[in-house]
Amino acid sequence: MVGEVRGMTSSAIVEKLDAMEKEEGSLPSLLQFYRELARIQARVGQELKKPDPGFSGEEILQRTNEGKPLVAGGEFRFDWPLLQRTSQDIANLFRKYANLFNNAPEEFDRLTEGVLTPDAVKAWYEGTPLSPADGISEALLRDLIHAAAKPFLANYSETLNASIDQGRWRRGYCPICGGNPDFSFLSRDNGARWLVCSRCDTEWLFQRLKCPYCSNTDQKTLSYYTGEEGPYRLYVCDNCKHYLKTIDLRNTKTEVLIPLERLFTLEIDAQARDYGYSPCE
Template structure:
């Protein structure tokens, strides 16, 4: 069975999977917020050059993180039977390996992440998805505390001022049509140039364009011919009031269209 989502018909099973993922994420985001795990030290002053993560590391709750991780594995077991072998190995991970994976991922140490995954003989796609979805709500609460101390309106870089990752989606707002990038990891939004590639920084308008989707006004793909990347963009000036928590699910069809045309987004882990 499939369901029409935008101009592309998506399998109902895929939509159910992402709905289940959203339920888990929202459930644990609420729990993590109650813990108040992170606050920016009073004496800390942002240097306006480097993301917060370069000087202050995010924290997690080990018990809650493992609980969330296990629920994600249950979801994957239901919807991704082809991943069964890797899921079983992830379920049997020692606390040390799990902790090392979480810490390495949070610190952006992809070499260590890859080393652990390789040693445990787990499919990288499976392990990285599960770890990413585990740390994501922790990163979000980290960002919520940090954003009170960071001037996101004047950052203007192509990476997140909080965690240093790239954007997965953008929103155009206001009469001036300003573009705000939204981080793929911690959901922070920051102002960015309207005519520049958020992946490689290319600002040559002759190699930048956007693909309008006739069936879904206000939703488009910003593409760069230099690095062949794409960014999903929502134009709120079209009268849209997007729910950014569900925007990824609602715009999966844009990812499909972009991939069919040879574009990629390296920020997407889901």
């Protein structure tokens, strides 16, 4: 792995949540849901073969210079039967924890009827409309694809991550899959800012004072909030009105798993919305 945060695998998440449960007696239902999801993703990850990147060093350099992700739109290859089975397991899990979502109960019944298509997965990957089946909202279908595609994309990330030239990339989107960041961290050694991909968990180096969503560098419209104590920061941009949650690893003592930090900081999301900012989907 590149960056500071190690062991960002689904199995590590399961282990950490098991340990939390042991220590605290029980887990809130959101974390129980997430643990079950991570179990499915870990199992699928183990079934996957290493993808063949098929890139020469020269091609990687060229793509980096051109700002083209290594697995650009149209290049995401997946084992459809396995992805379909994964999405079925996850649809059942969504139905079991339907009370965590804001969707109508009937939607979950529909979702478990096998409504995912390869075209919908491709549309999701390329950021085009999904045209969901009747009775299913686009948002819920997106959540399902996001969860089901994760182990497939993480597999690409694990294989290709080391070939990214961090000094050269520095773009607002993921060098592997082109996804948006939804979290960032300041590294423990020198406080450099790394962004984390919402889709594949790839980490990449980025400017400290620049908005990854609109490339704004005007310091008058960029700022961040910190809590009284603790390692979290909320970066906001008044140009595009998006926000980014950040953890300063120089202020953490224990091992940090970024995918879990997304869930541990839901209060910061609420705060950001109160201030008038929205996440970049």
